[in-house]
Amino acid sequence: MDQRELSARSKAAARKRMQEAGFYETTVFVHERTREAMDAAIARGQFKTRREAMEHAIASAFRAEEHATPR
Template identity: 65%
Template sequence: MSASLQKSAPRMAAIRSRRHEAGFYETTVFVHELARKAIDSAIATGRFKSRREAMEAVIHAAYMPEESATNPR
């Protein structure tokens, strides 16, 4: 393992731990190339900062619409 990966592994583990403690769970999804391009376009135009943020916004809008309306990201 490279030195940079060795240094970042504990940092990422700490971030994951904090997110888990806050009630978040990591989920891997496959998206079609067209969806990925649409997400990347939304990021490029400034609508979202990252793919994670874009996907969270969509998930919240679909499954937690009341929260999305009162607490936009």
């Protein structure tokens, strides 16, 4: 088994574990300024990775919606 095949299997296993934990994969395009802001937050130690920063931002937006007063 070559390195690429090993890497592909490892990524597939990681995806499967995340799905089993209730996570869903999605692709999002972000503006360069947004990416720079995420990288600055990572550099400050607020997040470890871009994935963590994006997950926090998305979850925060929808958790805020859950707690909003119904109209």
